[in-house]
Amino acid sequence: MINRxxxxxxxxxxxxxxxxxxxxxxxxxxxxxxxxDFNEAFGFMTRVAIKAQEMDHHPEWFNVYNRVxxxxxxxxxxxxxxxxxxxxxxxxxxxxxxxxx
Amino acid sequence: MINRxxxxxxxxxxxxxxxxxxxxxxxxxxxxxxxxDFNEAFGFMTRVAIKAQEMDHHPEWFNVYNRVxxxxxxxxxxxxxxxxxxxxxxxxxxxxxxxxx
Numbered sequence: 001m002i003n004r005x006x007x008x009x010x011x012x013x014x015x016x017x018x019x020x021x022x023x024x025x026x027x028x029x030x031x032x033x034x035x036x037d038f039n040e041a042f043g044f045m046t047r048v049a050i051k052a053q054e055m056d057h058h059p060e061w062f063n064v065y066n067r068v069x070x071x072x073x074x075x076x077x078x079x080x081x082x083x084x085x086x087x088x089x090x091x092x093x094x095x096x097x098x099x100x101x
Numbered sequence: 102m103i104n105r106x107x108x109x110x111x112x113x114x115x116x117x118x119x120x121x122x123x124x125x126x127x128x129x130x131x132x133x134x135x136x137x138d139f140n141e142a143f144g145f146m147t148r149v150a151i152k153a154q155e156m157d158h159h160p161e162w163f164n165v166y167n168r169v170x171x172x173x174x175x176x177x178x179x180x181x182x183x184x185x186x187x188x189x190x191x192x193x194x195x196x197x198x199x200x201x202x
Binding site: 038039042046049052053058059060061062063064065 | 139140143147150153154159160161162163164165166
């Protein structure tokens with residue numbers, strides 16, 4: 001069992017994420033990425049997929065050509081947990097370069 | 102330059118696709134897939150990605166865990182073309198087993 005982040009935990013744990021936004025009507029966070037092309041976008045997705053499988057914690061995501069939109073939330077807790085923060089940190093670490101949308 | 106399918110072409114070319122539906126408000130087709138788990142879903146997506154790159158024709162798609170929703174349309178033609186049919190046929194060919202949603 002994993003619990004949703006408390007308000008204090010949210011403030012401290014989300015502070016160092018890069019470009020993640022709250023999702024309207026859901027306890028979730030979302031970030032949009034834009035890459036050079038599909039090859040780069042899907043390569044990024046593959047790295048996230050391998051990490052997600054390792055964590056047994058999977059993203060909701062949308063891709064078209066060079067754009068990727070990732071939403072993180074923990075189904076089991078019906079909201080944001082430390083697992084989402086961990087996956088978001090990994091994603092930030094491999095999303096090279098300046099903040100993109 | 103590639104042209105949208107005519108009504109006659111749509112009728113003949115879409116007839117043998119499996120489980121693809123029209124998308125409300127867009128000249129596009131969509132199919133939903135459900136796999137055993139994320140590993141199987143992302144493996145399927147990877148096969149589609151390689152084919153898409155080879156065709157230089159890419160899907161719009163959403164994934165969460167074992168579910169994949171694929172929308173096909175041709176941006177350049179602002180609608181459905183023979184490229185979408187070709188990619189849909191490939192997708193059908195690798196989506197094993199009975200029709201799934």
